[in-house]
Amino acid sequence: MVKQLTVISGKGGTGKTTFTSSFAALAKNAVIADCDVDAADMHLILQPEISETQDFYGLDVASIDKELCTDCGICVSSCRFDAICSDNVVDTYKCEGCGVCEHVCPEDAVRMIAKKAGEYYCSNTRLGPLVHAKLGVGEEASGKLVSDVRRRASELAEQSGKDLIIVDGPPGTGCAVIAAITGTDQVLVVTEPTKSGVHDLERVVQVARHFRIPVAVCINKCDINDRLSASIAEYCKNNDIPVLGLLPYDNVVIESMVAGRSVVEYSNGEFSEGIRSVWNAVVNLLSVGQKTDMIPFLK
Amino acid sequence: MKIAIASGKGGTGKTTVAVNFALAIGNAQLFDCDVEEPNCNLFLGVDLEKQEDVTISVPEIDAEKCSLCGSCAEFCRYNAIAKLPQRVMIFPKLCHGCGGCQIVCPENAISEIKRPIGIIEKGVDLGSGISLFQGTLAIGEPMATPVIRQLQAHINENRVAVVDSPPGTACPVIATVSDMDYCVLVTEPTPFGLNDLILAVEVVRQLEVPFGVIINRHGSGDDRVEEYCNSEDIPILMKIPYDREMAVLYSEGIPFVQRMPQWEKNFRALYREICSMSSNTSSGESCSEMSI
Numbered sequence: 188m189v190k191q192l193t194v195i196s197g198k199g200g201t202g203k204t205t206f207t208s209s210f211a212a213l214a215k216n217a218v219i220a221d222c223d224v225d226a227a228d229m230h231l232i233l234q235p236e237i238s239e240t241q242d243f244y245g246l247d248v249a250s251i252d253k254e255l256c257t258d259c260g261i262c263v264s265s266c267r268f269d270a271i272c273s274d275n276v277v278d279t280y281k282c283e284g285c286g287v288c289e290h291v292c293p294e295d296a297v298r299m300i301a302k303k304a305g306e307y308y309c310s311n312t313r314l315g316p317l318v319h320a321k322l323g324v325g326e327e328a329s330g331k332l333v334s335d336v337r338r339r340a341s342e343l344a345e346q347s348g349k350d351l352i353i354v355d356g357p358p359g360t361g362c363a364v365i366a367a368i369t370g371t372d373q374v375l376v377v378t379e380p381t382k383s384g385v386h387d388l389e390r391v392v393q394v395a396r397h398f399r400i401p402v403a404v405c406i407n408k409c410d411i412n413d414r415l416s417a418s419i420a421e422y423c424k425n426n427d428i429p430v431l432g433l434l435p436y437d438n439v440v441i442e443s444m445v446a447g448r449s450v451v452e453y454s455n456g457e458f459s460e461g462i463r464s465v466w467n468a469v470v471n472l473l474s475v476g477q478k479t480d481m482i483p484f485l486k
Numbered sequence: 487m488k489i490a491i492a493s494g495k496g497g498t499g500k501t502t503v504a505v506n507f508a509l510a511i512g513n514a515q516l517f518d519c520d521v522e523e524p525n526c527n528l529f530l531g532v533d534l535e536k537q538e539d540v541t542i543s544v545p546e547i548d549a550e551k552c553s554l555c556g557s558c559a560e561f562c563r564y565n566a567i568a569k570l571p572q573r574v575m576i577f578p579k580l581c582h583g584c585g586g587c588q589i590v591c592p593e594n595a596i597s598e599i600k601r602p603i604g605i606i607e608k609g610v611d612l613g614s615g616i617s618l619f620q621g622t623l624a625i626g627e628p629m630a631t632p633v634i635r636q637l638q639a640h641i642n643e644n645r646v647a648v649v650d651s652p653p654g655t656a657c658p659v660i661a662t663v664s665d666m667d668y669c670v671l672v673t674e675p676t677p678f679g680l681n682d683l684i685l686a687v688e689v690v691r692q693l694e695v696p697f698g699v700i701i702n703r704h705g706s707g708d709d710r711v712e713e714y715c716n717s718e719d720i721p722i723l724m725k726i727p728y729d730r731e732m733a734v735l736y737s738e739g740i741p742f743v744q745r746m747p748q749w750e751k752n753f754r755a756l757y758r759e760i761c762s763m764s765s766n767t768s769s770g771e772s773c774s775e776m777s778i
């Protein structure tokens with residue numbers, strides 16, 4: 188049975204990729220999935236050799252044939268997304284691909300056109316297979332691309348006999364996050380002791396709970412504010428959330444990033460020891476955890 | 487004058503810049519469009535009052551009238567409707583509210599109900615005169631864009647609007663940045679910061695919004711962000727040093743302009759610079775109104 192771990196944070200920049208790239212180095216038999224599809228960074232550490240590229244198609248986009256269009260305005264008034272400008276040109280950023288304009292057009296002048304919205308890749312890296320993606324600029328359906336990356340990672344894990352998928356998740360709480368956590372075995376939230384970090388942690392824990400996924404927490408840069416670190420620990424205790432580690436701010440994080448290495452590969456210092464101990468705790472949780480139900484979402 | 491504060495990468499300091507900038511300008515409108523994780527008010531602490539719900543019109547099916555023809559499920563491109571042998575099932579969270587199912591139903595069996603997915607709140611900071619507008623996406627809801635669009639409907643064009651964007655490059659960012667007069671991209675001098683800055687630059691270039699870069703935590707990584715900006719002729723508007731005191735103030739939710747008066751001046755100078763670079767004609771006026 189392939190287990191899945193998803194690392195998220197709510198707030199950006201708390202250290203998700205720092206942790207997941209080190210986990211990739213520590214895991215013995217895992218597939219890595221970079222699901223922060225609109226600002227993917229994992230490849231900067233893993234330096235993948237791409238072995239397979241797939242086009243990603245999001246939602247179709249409307250296109251109006253000017254020859255056939257009689258400027259009747261029915262599509263403009265029917266569009267709920269204000270995506271058709273007064274000169275009968277479709278604003279592709281606003282178009283959500285619903286197809287209403289195509290249906291209501293009396294002249295058959297509207298066509299829904301498939302539009303490539305990104306790519307996803309299977310790659311070999313020194314730390315194991317990586318599935319990653321690039322969403323086109325300003326595209327919709329990042330949740331759907333996240334689902335595709337995860338599906339491909341699952342197939343790859345099955346085919347190659349891997350027992351774990353490590354998912355580097357996106358920030359936030361919306362569609363991409365929901366797609367990154369549904370059906371996963373364990374969520375690890377990397378947080379930091381700042382007011383924003385605490386606020387965003389609490390929201391993202393609620394999202395994970397909403398989808399009934401077990402949550403654990405790791406506090407990064409814990410010495411920036413000892414008082415808030417203590418209050419995060421208290422919050423976790425009150426909500427039965429295991430805290431797997433408190434790691435102090437350490438410049439080795441940026442140094443290893445500049446060197447293009449995960450922290451545990453780059454250094455054997457205190458911070459690496461901290462990550463190792465968090466990793467051991469994660470492995471422990473995964474080995475005892477129960478598989479949650481897969482929630483149908485963004486098929 | 488509408489100025490977005492954006493970044494590809496999360497956690498580079500968008501909210502820090504937005505709040506300190508708005509405080510330094512004074513009497514500004516501040517819009518927190520990071521509706522998945524709105525944080526501006528952690529730094530202002532104003533009393534927020536609910537303005538309205540953000541809703542999506544989702545279908546409701548009258549089982550009496552429904553003939554189980556399946557046209558609605560076939561039309562729906564979001565897989566939000568499934569036709570089962572005995573009934574039609576709706577998945578409200580997948581519905582984008584396009585209204586197509588209602589149009590195609592031959593039996594007039596579909597009506598719409600408004601489903602709340604988030605809220606818009608407003609508060610005023612009496613000291614600075616900032617009007618803060620905050621959108622919040624409800625827990626478990628996927629679609630941020632409708633909340634952002636409705637939040638931006640509150641922009642008063644006669645006032646300066648500072649708009650805190652969500653991270654990334656996808657649709658919520660487009661919804662936030664596309665109508666702006668100027669966009670400030672906040673980054674950090676690390677490989678991740680540079681990689682995501684390049685993606686964000688692609689976005690603002692496609693949207694044809696004039697932009698410049700603020701390097702936050704300057705001195706903590708390498709020089710590649712500066713080299714990139716110089717080679718691309720992108721103005722570096724400001725460098726905020728990596729400074730432990732600033733990090734601690736941030737952690738406590740204290741805007742650093744309130745403790746470091748020099749930075750109030752720096753942000754005001756930034757505002758003048760942006761006014762001079764932006765194409766918005768009214769900006770000159772609102773700029774000169776500011777008592778600097």
